[in-house]
Amino acid sequence: MATAVDLVQAPWALGLRPSAPGREPGTWRAPRALLSAGLETRLRPARTVALDHPPYAFDAQPATRIRNGVTIREHALRLGEAVRSTLDASRFAVVLGGDCSILLGCLLGARYGGRCGLVHLDGHSDFRHPGNHDAGSSLGSAAGMDLALATGRGELLLTHWPEVGRPLVADEDVVQVGDREDEALAPVTRFTAREIRRIGVAALGERVLGRLERRGLDRVWLHVDLDVLDERVLPAVDSPGRPGMDFSQLAEFVSTLVGSGRTVGLDIAIYDPDRDPDGTYAAPIVDCLTSALAPLTAVETHA
Numbered sequence: 001m002a003t004a005v006d007l008v009q010a011p012w013a014l015g016l017r018p019s020a021p022g023r024e025p026g027t028w029r030a031p032r033a034l035l036s037a038g039l040e041t042r043l044r045p046a047r048t049v050a051l052d053h054p055p056y057a058f059d060a061q062p063a064t065r066i067r068n069g070v071t072i073r074e075h076a077l078r079l080g081e082a083v084r085s086t087l088d089a090s091r092f093a094v095v096l097g098g099d100c101s102i103l104l105g106c107l108l109g110a111r112y113g114g115r116c117g118l119v120h121l122d123g124h125s126d127f128r129h130p131g132n133h134d135a136g137s138s139l140g141s142a143a144g145m146d147l148a149l150a151t152g153r154g155e156l157l158l159t160h161w162p163e164v165g166r167p168l169v170a171d172e173d174v175v176q177v178g179d180r181e182d183e184a185l186a187p188v189t190r191f192t193a194r195e196i197r198r199i200g201v202a203a204l205g206e207r208v209l210g211r212l213e214r215r216g217l218d219r220v221w222l223h224v225d226l227d228v229l230d231e232r233v234l235p236a237v238d239s240p241g242r243p244g245m246d247f248s249q250l251a252e253f254v255s256t257l258v259g260s261g262r263t264v265g266l267d268i269a270i271y272d273p274d275r276d277p278d279g280t281y282a283a284p285i286v287d288c289l290t291s292a293l294a295p296l297t298a299v300e301t302h303a
Contacts, residue, residue, distance in 0.1 A: 002092035002264070004046040005296055007039070008082045010267075011053045012075060014068035015101030015143030016238060019274070024056040026274025027238065031096035033273040034289075037282035039096075042290045046091055049082050051075070060139055067139040069157050076105035077162070083109025083265060092258075092296055093265030094289075099238070100126055100269045101142035103223050107150055107168040108161050110221045110264055117173040117217035119208060119257060120147050121250075122225035123193070123241050125179045129153035143238070143270075146223075147176065151188075173215055175208050177253075178228035180241050193228075193243050201249045205256035212262055222257055222266035224250075226285065234285075236276035247288045254292035 009031035016025040031050075040048060054068075054075050061070045079095070083106055086093040095106050100122070110116040120126070128140065129148035142149065142158065149158045151174065152167030160166040176190040189211050196204050212220055231240035233247060245253070257263045271285060 002090055002296065004091045005043050005094055005293065006086040006089075006091045007043065007045040007048045008079070008086065008093060008095045009035075009048070009050045010075075010079050010095055010098040010102045010105070011051065012098050012102070013056060014054060014072045014075070015099040015141055015146070017067065017141050018058060022058060025099070025238065026272045027097065027099045027270055028053055029273045030098060030268075030271040033279065033282050034096055034268075034271070034286055037279065037286045039286045039289060042286065043094070043293065045094070047086070051078060051082065064155060064157050065140055066145070066155060066158060067141050069142070069155065072101050072104070072142055073157055076101070076108060076158075079105025080108035080112070080161075084112045087113055087264055094293070095265065095267035097267055097269040099143040100146040100223070100225055102267050102269060103146045103150060104142075104158060104168065106223070106265065106267045107221055108164060110219065111161075111164045111168055113219070115173070115217070115219065116169065116264065117175075117212060117215065117220040118150065118169045118223065119175045119177060119220055119263075120223045121177045121228050121253070122147075122223065123178055123180055123227040123229075123244055124225070124239065125176060125181050125183070125185055126225075127183075127185060147174070147188075173217060175211055177204070177208065178245065180243070196245070197243055201245070201252050205253055208257070209260055209262075218262055219264050220257070220262045222254065222263050223269070224254065224266055225269045226271050234271075234281055236272055236281045237270045238272060247284050251288045251291040255295060258293060259295035
């Protein structure tokens with residue numbers, strides 16, 4: 001298990017539709033809001049890396065039907081290098097987004113070190129791809145496609161990567177957790193929000209770790225879209241919904257994965273400070289993350 005944390009700020013909203021005509025969604029402000037709420041002080045990272053806030057294009061870019069697709073690729077490559085640097089130093093990567101398209105850069109950075117599985121914790125499957133929607137009718141939004149893109153479905157622009165190729169992760173090495181949707185995701189292993197309510201978070205952790213063990217995965221990336229939380233707990237996200245986890249359940253599940261020693265890093269996405277003008281929800285998010293990452297702190301203290 002890593003004995004120190006790096007914080008990487010990925011302040012972009014490139015994968016989302018405009019929140020209003022001519023208005024960039026506010027998720028790009030999330031890293032600064034979480035740091036201002038004490039995350040850096042409490043995690044005591046070995047290093048904090050601040051990536052640029054990229055320009056948001058409201059119109060289509062050349063040769064892609066994915067909104068901001070060219071810019072997402074450019075910044076995913078930069079994020080991938082930041083994650084690679086952290087993992088090469090045997091530190092745990094905590095990437096603060098931003099929208100769900102940051103997953104691509106995170107997985108790319110992890111994959112430079114070899115095979116890496118994915119636990120995709122999200123209130124939606126984010127599995128939109130040309131096989132299940134009409135890519136020509138409107139611009140696609142990568143935040144609703146990140147799992148499809150990560151598994152190699154969609155434009156080469158965001159599915160084929162230097163040194164790694166395609167896909168970033170095999171279908172069989174993915175566990176999807178917490179979505180509220182009805183469509184099947186075979187062959188991806190899946191635990192829906194309703195199933196989690198039935199079996200409980202402790203059993204969920206056991207089953208997910210069992211799946212990773214059976215797949216022989218000792219390196220796993222964890223994607224945390226905060227809309228996996230019930231909207232009654234956290235409404236300040238791009239697409240709130242219910243049912244979902246509460247903060248204590250999310251912390252317990254993430255702590256289980258981190259404590260297993262298999263998780264090399266995680267990203268946090270979709271908190272939108274524009275939907276939280278008083279900063280009400282930044283503090284409980286920080287509390288949740290620091291509680292969830294306590295196994296790393298314990299290792300550091302013991303060392």
